[in-house]
Amino acid sequence: MTSAVSPAPVFLKDYLPPAWWVDTVSLDVDLRPDGTVVSATLAVRRNPEVAPGPLCLNGAELETLSLAIDGQSLSPSAYTLGDESLVITAPPERFTLETKVRIQPDRNTQLSGFYRSKDGYFTQCEPQGFRRITWFPDRPDVMACYTVTLHADKASYPVLLANGNPVAQGDEADGRHFATWVDPFRKPSYLFAMVVAKLDVLRDTYRTTSGREVQLGIFVEPGKLDQCGHAMAALKKSMRWDEATFGLECDLDHYMIVAVGDFNMGAMENKGLNIFNTKYVLARADVATDVDFENIDRVVAHEYFHNWTGNRVTCRDWFQLSLKEGLTVFRDQEFGADTHSRQTARIREVRGLRAMQFPEDAGPMAHPVRPSTYVEINNFYTATVYEKGAEVVRMIHTLIGKDAFRRGMDTYFARHDGQAVTCEDFVAAMADASGVDFTPFMTWYRQAGTPRVSARGSYDAAARRYTLTLTQVCPPTPGQPDKAPCLIPVAVGLLGPDGRDLDLGGGRTTAILQFSTHEQSFVFENIDAAPVPSLLRNFSAPVVLDFDYQERELAHLLAHDSDPFNRWEAGQRLFGDLILANAARLARGEAAECPAGVIAAARTVLLSDSDPAFIAEALTLPGEATLAERMAVVDPDALHAARNALARALAAGLEDDFLALYERLAPVGAYQFDTADAGRRRLRNLCLGYLNELDRGGYRAQALRQFEQADNMTDQFAALATLANAGGDEGDTALAAFYARWQHEALVVDKWLAVQAGSRRDDTLAGVERLMAHAAFDLKNPNKVYALLRTFGGNHRHFHAADGSGYRFVAERIADLDAINPQVAARLARCFDRWRKFDTSRQAHARAALAALHARPGLSRDVFEVVDKALV
Ligand code: ARG
Ligand code: ZN
Numbered sequence: 001m002t003s004a005v006s007p008a009p010v011f012l013k014d015y016l017p018p019a020w021w022v023d024t025v026s027l028d029v030d031l032r033p034d035g036t037v038v039s040a041t042l043a044v045r046r047n048p049e050v051a052p053g054p055l056c057l058n059g060a061e062l063e064t065l066s067l068a069i070d071g072q073s074l075s076p077s078a079y080t081l082g083d084e085s086l087v088i089t090a091p092p093e094r095f096t097l098e099t100k101v102r103i104q105p106d107r108n109t110q111l112s113g114f115y116r117s118k119d120g121y122f123t124q125c126e127p128q129g130f131r132r133i134t135w136f137p138d139r140p141d142v143m144a145c146y147t148v149t150l151h152a153d154k155a156s157y158p159v160l161l162a163n164g165n166p167v168a169q170g171d172e173a174d175g176r177h178f179a180t181w182v183d184p185f186r187k188p189s190y191l192f193a194m195v196v197a198k199l200d201v202l203r204d205t206y207r208t209t210s211g212r213e214v215q216l217g218i219f220v221e222p223g224k225l226d227q228c229g230h231a232m233a234a235l236k237k238s239m240r241w242d243e244a245t246f247g248l249e250c251d252l253d254h255y256m257i258v259a260v261g262d263f264n265m266g267a268m269e270n271k272g273l274n275i276f277n278t279k280y281v282l283a284r285a286d287v288a289t290d291v292d293f294e295n296i297d298r299v300v301a302h303e304y305f306h307n308w309t310g311n312r313v314t315c316r317d318w319f320q321l322s323l324k325e326g327l328t329v330f331r332d333q334e335f336g337a338d339t340h341s342r343q344t345a346r347i348r349e350v351r352g353l354r355a356m357q358f359p360e361d362a363g364p365m366a367h368p369v370r371p372s373t374y375v376e377i378n379n380f381y382t383a384t385v386y387e388k389g390a391e392v393v394r395m396i397h398t399l400i401g402k403d404a405f406r407r408g409m410d411t412y413f414a415r416h417d418g419q420a421v422t423c424e425d426f427v428a429a430m431a432d433a434s435g436v437d438f439t440p441f442m443t444w445y446r447q448a449g450t451p452r453v454s455a456r457g458s459y460d461a462a463a464r465r466y467t468l469t470l471t472q473v474c475p476p477t478p479g480q481p482d483k484a485p486c487l488i489p490v491a492v493g494l495l496g497p498d499g500r501d502l503d504l505g506g507g508r509t510t511a512i513l514q515f516s517t518h519e520q521s522f523v524f525e526n527i528d529a530a531p532v533p534s535l536l537r538n539f540s541a542p543v544v545l546d547f548d549y550q551e552r553e554l555a556h557l558l559a560h561d562s563d564p565f566n567r568w569e570a571g572q573r574l575f576g577d578l579i580l581a582n583a584a585r586l587a588r589g590e591a592a593e594c595p596a597g598v599i600a601a602a603r604t605v606l607l608s609d610s611d612p613a614f615i616a617e618a619l620t621l622p623g624e625a626t627l628a629e630r631m632a633v634v635d636p637d638a639l640h641a642a643r644n645a646l647a648r649a650l651a652a653g654l655e656d657d658f659l660a661l662y663e664r665l666a667p668v669g670a671y672q673f674d675t676a677d678a679g680r681r682r683l684r685n686l687c688l689g690y691l692n693e694l695d696r697g698g699y700r701a702q703a704l705r706q707f708e709q710a711d712n713m714t715d716q717f718a719a720l721a722t723l724a725n726a727g728g729d730e731g732d733t734a735l736a737a738f739y740a741r742w743q744h745e746a747l748v749v750d751k752w753l754a755v756q757a758g759s760r761r762d763d764t765l766a767g768v769e770r771l772m773a774h775a776a777f778d779l780k781n782p783n784k785v786y787a788l789l790r791t792f793g794g795n796h797r798h799f800h801a802a803d804g805s806g807y808r809f810v811a812e813r814i815a816d817l818d819a820i821n822p823q824v825a826a827r828l829a830r831c832f833d834r835w836r837k838f839d840t841s842r843q844a845h846a847r848a849a850l851a852a853l854h855a856r857p858g859l860s861r862d863v864f865e866v867v868d869k870a871l872v
Helices: 229-246 290-306 318-337 342-361 383-400 403-414 423-432 439-446 552-559 564-587 596-606 612-618 624-628 634-653 655-664 675-692 697-709 712-722 730-742 748-759 764-772 782-793 805-818 822-832 841-855 863-870
Strands: 020-032 035-046 054-056 061-071 079-081 087-090 096-105 113-117 120-124 142-152 158-161 165-172 176-187 195-196 199-209 213-222 254-260 273-277 450-461 465-473 488-495 511-515 517-525 531-534 543-544
Touching: 020 195, 020 564, 054 113, 061 079, 061 087, 120 273, 142 158, 142 195, 158 176, 195 273, 199 229, 213 229, 229 254, 229 290, 229 318, 254 290, 254 531, 273 290, 290 318, 290 675, 290 712, 318 342, 318 383, 318 423, 318 624, 342 383, 342 564, 342 612, 342 624, 383 403, 383 423, 383 439, 383 511, 403 423, 423 439, 423 465, 450 531, 450 822, 465 488, 465 511, 488 552, 531 552, 552 564, 552 596, 564 596, 564 612, 564 624, 564 634, 596 612, 596 634, 596 655, 612 675, 624 634, 634 655, 634 675, 675 712, 697 712, 712 730, 712 748, 730 748, 748 764, 748 782, 764 782, 764 805, 782 805, 782 822, 805 822, 805 863, 822 841, 822 863, 841 863
Parallel strands: 020 142, 213 254, 254 273, 450 543
Antiparallel strands: 020 035, 035 096, 054 087, 061 096, 079 087, 113 120, 120 195, 142 176, 158 195, 165 176, 199 213, 450 465, 465 517, 488 511, 488 531
């Protein structure tokens, strides 16, 4: 598909170092009712390593008021001023550039650059927001020291923040005030931040191991201080963990977190001044769930960890995004595993990867962990760059081991502190520290698509030998028709008939096979009986692994595997295979089946003495989007019905067990967020959910009781979600009561919207349409859009409704939203990624909806790229 105004792609191969460096930046930012005037003074110097050329500065939506070099106003012949570029043709070798622009933060609905939110003004500069504030070479390899002075009305905006340390502040005429901040660290422009607002602050201090004292502050909407304690504790835990695990200390005097309700993404690691979506800061037992508390830990840690992996060592260009994101996600995953439960953390990561990244890797937006081209870089803050990127780092960790990995990190910082580098630089540090040659591994960075590994085993009783043969293929992805094999670390164990691990030599029970060709055989000697292989333990590589397991073998693994991830995995295979078989039966007009063996295997897990959180994960059925990837042509109705049928069969078969467990797990004391309690709540709420699959008034009444009596949001919301998916009037009763109680807590209202948009009730689309007009909804607020519209787009059955109503509805909303916030609109457009996997009639509806969108004049680059690729 092409359009008359197709925006041009950018290519990694075209990278050139900057022709000019900027050493210092001094900004004066003056907030006035008619706009904000930004005066910038840049110390610029020619890069001697590059052929001389003009100085190119980026800008967007800037009203240029004046331009001067070394104090002299620029003559019109010395520069070319465009909407998005300022080119100074032949400046001196070294000079001071002064620019003055006016910007309109009150009209900035894109939430990139400097923008207005409820309590004041905030920034988001990654990746290319700084150019919406001032003229600048807005690329991550240009690093400078910043001094920032802010001026604003004091009563309306008492808080004036920027990166670094406060060096001056005071009052000015007309009730205004100012503050000056100096950031001693060189940084790329994407890490710039400033805040001009009315906020409350929770303060604390942290002493690093070497004795440096850091002032901590969490700034939030007035009145919300009682929701900051968890984030502050998370910050201090993260700081301690990074010292203990990687020897990395905080280098700052001030570390501030500012929460804002209007934010496109999760959070942002600006040097010393993180800006967060309120969703990842605010928490109190009655308004946040256990999952929220855990997510806050992870996101606070993630942004803090970026201070080393991202800020001290940053990216040369945006193609290297995974250098900081994959590595930092890996670090926050490890922090989460150490802080909470390692096994459930891993299960949830893989569940997320399969639900989001595998479909992405199989769809029109598939791209390598390090993309080689993009149209709009904002579209590449993806599950592939983040989550698959983290898997790639994890594979390095698996291949060289913990100690060598730590040495590799030390080498990376020793070599590159203060630099803007590439993924190769990271891998080279790991290679040099471990002595391992990572050349064959680099395919993971270059190649898109999820490798598919097929395993088959053969046991030779006479020779006491087990041979495992692996083959790999990677399906073609856009622009990459032919794939090379990857170096895949396959962690393998062999279970004996008694369920115990067999000795694989020297007492080892897990072997890491290095599988790097199309087909390879691995031989295990001295094996006394035919084993059941436990493959890809702990999910040692982001691949799809096929093995023709028998139902009883899966039950054996589910009951005995010493690798908790693979115990869970065995259950997922058992349930997944059955759901898919039943979907096919239902599509043929036959009835769904549920073999007694499956119920029995589920009962064994349910009654086992495993960690309750693990039991809950093991009995959570694989999601529809994940299962859909395994269908040649997706039949969302049959899939949905088959999944529900299995849930109902398990409920019927295990009703007494679920009920007994529900009662046994009743809370003993008041709510507190800790891993063990959260696990018990999770399992208890799973029991409640299963019981309500039986569609009985008694169980609905029980859920309603829990809804009304819970002293915490976890239990209240779990009951609400159960009822919102059940028949009967209890759901409506609970939904109304919930809104009445929580309408003033924005993040709780998001939950209320999401639970309705994700409902399996038949009238869900009508409900969502009604909610669009509700006072609780706001198309300008990303959290509301994600809660209502993206949740609906992820509602597998309703988004993919046979009559095309889901497609049309979402496509129209994307068009409306694109005029407001292209980044969020493009995220919503990703709901269409898998449209080609459906039947021809659904495809026709989806194509028509996408084509209508594609044809709209003035479409943003963001949405254009997603829709254009979807239609190719
Ligand atoms: N670097 C941030 C994080 O991962 C994400 C910021 C992305 N922002 C964006 N507008 N695409 O922590
Ligand atoms: Zn990040």
